[in-house]
Amino acid sequence: MIILTCSKFVKNTPFLKGVSSFFFILLVCVVSPAQGRMLPENTQVHGFVSQGFILTSKNRFFGDSENGTFRFSEFGINTSVQFTPDLQLSAQALSRQAGTGDKGEIHLDFGMLDYKWISNEKGEFGVRLGRIKNPLGFYNDTRDVAFTRPSIFLPQSIYFDRTRNLALSADGASLYSEYRTHFGNYFYELEIGYPDVNDRETVVALIGSTNGSLQHEISYITRFLFEKGGGRFRLGLSGALLNIKFKSGTSPFSEGKIRFRPMILSLQYNAERWSLTSEYALRYFKYRNVDGINDFSKKGESFYLQGTYRIVPQVEALLRYDLLFQDRNDRNGDQFASTPAFSGIPAHTRFAKDITLGLLWDITHAWMTRIEYHYVEGTAWLPVLDNMDPSSTHRYWNMLAILLSYRF
Amino acid sequence: MKRCCVVIVFIVFVVSIVIPTVWAQDVVVHPTVKKEDISRNALRAIFGMRLRKWSNGLPITVFVLRDDSPVHIEFSKTILHMFPYQLRRAWDRQVFSGTGQSPFVVNSLEEMRTKVASTPGAIGYSPREGVDDNLNVLKVR
Numbered sequence: 025m026i027i028l029t030c031s032k033f034v035k036n037t038p039f040l041k042g043v044s045s046f047f048f049i050l051l052v053c054v055v056s057p058a059q060g061r062m063l064p065e066n067t068q069v070h071g072f073v074s075q076g077f078i079l080t081s082k083n084r085f086f087g088d089s090e091n092g093t094f095r096f097s098e099f100g101i102n103t104s105v106q107f108t109p110d111l112q113l114s115a116q117a118l119s120r121q122a123g124t125g126d127k128g129e130i131h132l133d134f135g136m137l138d139y140k141w142i143s144n145e146k147g148e149f150g151v152r153l154g155r156i157k158n159p160l161g162f163y164n165d166t167r168d169v170a171f172t173r174p175s176i177f178l179p180q181s182i183y184f185d186r187t188r189n190l191a192l193s194a195d196g197a198s199l200y201s202e203y204r205t206h207f208g209n210y211f212y213e214l215e216i217g218y219p220d221v222n223d224r225e226t227v228v229a230l231i232g233s234t235n236g237s238l239q240h241e242i243s244y245i246t247r248f249l250f251e252k253g254g255g256r257f258r259l260g261l262s263g264a265l266l267n268i269k270f271k272s273g274t275s276p277f278s279e280g281k282i283r284f285r286p287m288i289l290s291l292q293y294n295a296e297r298w299s300l301t302s303e304y305a306l307r308y309f310k311y312r313n314v315d316g317i318n319d320f321s322k323k324g325e326s327f328y329l330q331g332t333y334r335i336v337p338q339v340e341a342l343l344r345y346d347l348l349f350q351d352r353n354d355r356n357g358d359q360f361a362s363t364p365a366f367s368g369i370p371a372h373t374r375f376a377k378d379i380t381l382g383l384l385w386d387i388t389h390a391w392m393t394r395i396e397y398h399y400v401e402g403t404a405w406l407p408v409l410d411n412m413d414p415s416s417t418h419r420y421w422n423m424l425a426i427l428l429s430y431r432f
Numbered sequence: 433m434k435r436c437c438v439v440i441v442f443i444v445f446v447v448s449i450v451i452p453t454v455w456a457q458d459v460v461v462h463p464t465v466k467k468e469d470i471s472r473n474a475l476r477a478i479f480g481m482r483l484r485k486w487s488n489g490l491p492i493t494v495f496v497l498r499d500d501s502p503v504h505i506e507f508s509k510t511i512l513h514m515f516p517y518q519l520r521r522a523w524d525r526q527v528f529s530g531t532g533q534s535p536f537v538v539n540s541l542e543e544m545r546t547k548v549a550s551t552p553g554a555i556g557y558s559p560r561e562g563v564d565d566n567l568n569v570l571k572v573r
Contacts, residue, residue: 029433104533109484109491114530134530143485145474157529164530172524202482204473254476254514255522296515334517337500391501 045271064105071101071381074170082405082418084410086123089423096425097121098168100133110140110150120168122185124409125225133157133168134193147203157193159213159247160262161288161303164191172334174342175299175382176396177425180405181326181348182288182305186229189220190266190284194243208252215245221268228408230282234315237275238282243267260290270314280313301330306352325352342382343398348404350374372419376402390431398423438460450526456560457507460545460567464552467556469571476512480522480556486553486562494535495547505540511572 080089087095102116121128136154143150157165165167166172167183177185197216203210220373221227222240230238246260263286270280285308292301307324313316330344350357350373357374360366382396403417410416457487459475461467465486470478477483478492485491497504499516508516526532541558548556549566563569 066459066526070527072528100528102530104527106484106491106533109489112532116528116530138531138532140484143483144487145471145477145483152531165531166525169524169528172521172528186507202477204477206471206473209473209477230476254473254480255518256514294515294518337517394489426436 025265048406052274066106067103068430069101069103072098072169072171072429072431074098074427076176076425076427079424081422083406083421085406086425087410089123089410093123095121095123095425097128098170100168102133103258110143112138114138118168123407125185125223125407145204147201150199152198152200153196155193155195156198156215156217158191158215158219158245158264159198160191160264160286161305162258162260162292162301167192170394170427171392171431173331175344175380176394176427177398178344179303179326179328179330179344179346180376180378181328181346184348184405185225186405186407187226187284189209190219190221190226191264191286194219194245196242198245202205208250208257210215211247211251213247217243217245219243219266225407225409230268231270231314236315237271237273239269239271241267241269247354256294258290258292258294260288262290263287267401272315274315278313278315280315280317282312282314283310284308286308296334298333300330301328301332303328322350322353325355338386340384342380342384344378344380344382346376346378346380348376348402350404369414370417370419372392372402373414373417374402376400376404376406392429392431394425394427394429396425398425457503457511457557458560458563459511459570459572460548460556460558460563462548462550462552462554463517463566463568465555465570467568467570469573471573472511472513475572476514476569479512479519479535481526481535492555493554495538495551495552495554496535496543497541497544498537498539503557503559510531511557 032226034075059217077092077094078086078089078096079092084090087093094264098120100116100118102114104112106112111383116133117130118133119130120126121127132155134157136152136156138150138152140148140150142148159165161182163173163178163183167178183283194215194217196215198213198215200213204372218240221240227238237340243264243266245264247260250259266284270281270282272278286305288303288305290303292299309322311320326348328344328346330342332340332342354360355375357371360374361369361371379399381397382394384392384394386392400423401419433484474483479494481494483492499520505516508514508519523534527534541562544556545558545562545567548554
């Protein structure tokens with residue numbers, strides 16, 4: 025509650041926006057050494073600070089990356105209190121700066137009460153109430169924490185930063201369960217709540233420059249996971265039904281609907297030295313009466329295959345191939361580009377093929393650094409707010425990114 | 433030359449017998465935990481910080497050594513049949529999504545034994561020869 029009030033206060037006070045990063049660093053400095061000494065036994069405080077540098081050959085990714093940009097940083101601090109083994113309260117404040125879309129305001133990332141009705145050796149069943157991270161794919165729940173990602177940027181085909189807030193968290197309730205057997209463990213989670221549809225990048229990605237506003241409606245997110253050998257083999261199937269209401273800015277009585285239904289299949293194998301991960305997603309969009317667009321639907325498709333190899337325990341190399349198609353029935357974008365209504369928008373804005381090479385070094389337990397190189401064809405996941413004129417984007421481009429991260 | 437080879441073979445032989453006993457580890461718990469054995473899967477849920485209480489309702493407090501400690505690596509691999517990085521990932525996922533907490537990290541085996549012996553409901557691990565009467569040993573089924 026305090027964090028929520030603080031974040032609203034900061035949002036409404038322009039001066040404080042710039043101070044937010046400083047505030048976090050200060051908090052980190054104060055809390056970090058205090059941890060374990062001053063805190064009560066069942067309370068934990070954790071956090072992270074990341075600073076990135078991005079250089080692109082063409083196109084802009086998180087600010088003026090063609091000349092090199094430092095406008096990519098993430099700070100977070102969380103606390104959790106376990107009142108009893110069955111009752112936990114936790115909250116995380118997060119600030120993220122990423123080019124034009126994210127300005128670094130502090131917001132409540134999650135804040136929830138978690139109660140387990142059943143908890144024993146066979147499994148568990150419980151409920152979470154509040155702002156909950158959406159359980160989508162392998163990485164969505166902790167996507168802003170560099171230490172939990174396999175690379176500086178998550179595979180953009182599935183975890184694209186364009187509509188990130190929409191997929192990030194929802195305000196509502198979730199039921200979760202785990203069933204443990206000799207064969208493996210089964211996890212199931214169902215969340216019902218309201219997603220965030222009002223951040224600018226999401227609005228632009230969904231309705232472009234259309235005059236109107238979006239309102240959230242009740243939405244559903246669900247994930248099934250199977251883990252064998254304590255997570256050596258992992259299989260996941262997750263999906264969401266996100267409902268959004270469109271209110272026209274030109275005709276006040278006109279209301280439309282956007283339905284977004286992503287479905288993700290996830291697979292992972294973890295060996296001592298290497299891990300292999302792959303996810304495949306189908307993304308269904310349906311527009312009804314959105315500024316004259318009636319009964320328009322499209323099916324997007326995403327896929328990546330990723331291998332990591334731990335050369336020594338502290339150093340890990342990554343190789344990934346990542347594919348995104350905005351419209352499964354028009355993968356190369358030719359149909360789109362030849363439609364008169366979209367004249368001037370190049371076909372390469374409809375897909376992206378990204379080969380990524382990366383290297384991670386855990387300098388100490390708390391410090392981590394990463395470097396990665398992307399060779400990309402297509403611009404389907406380029407942030408719109410950083411590239412307002414799609415006709416001036418380039419089909420082939422490279423990106424180099426460096427990240428330094430601290431955690432406690 | 434021949435003698436040298438014999439000596440090397442002998443040393444390797446002795447070391448290979450001694451090492452497993454040096455590294456043989458036990459899961460240790462505070463005497464309030466009235467249990468004799470536990471399944472490997474339940475143990476993974478405990479060290480994965482998902483199972484938080486014993487069947488009698490007593491809260492579980494988990495103690496581990498640092499990720500790069502040889503004893504921790506050996507414990508993860510031979511007792512849990514997991515790699516330390518998998519445990520780390522599981523803890524991070526829970527801590528940064530608000531669904532769980534991370535275990536207490538101790539700096540030495542001495543500290544591990546003292547903490548487990550003095551915290552009701554505590555669980556940890558230790559090489560076999562360091563285990564005394566202040567600790568209960570849990571057999572892994």
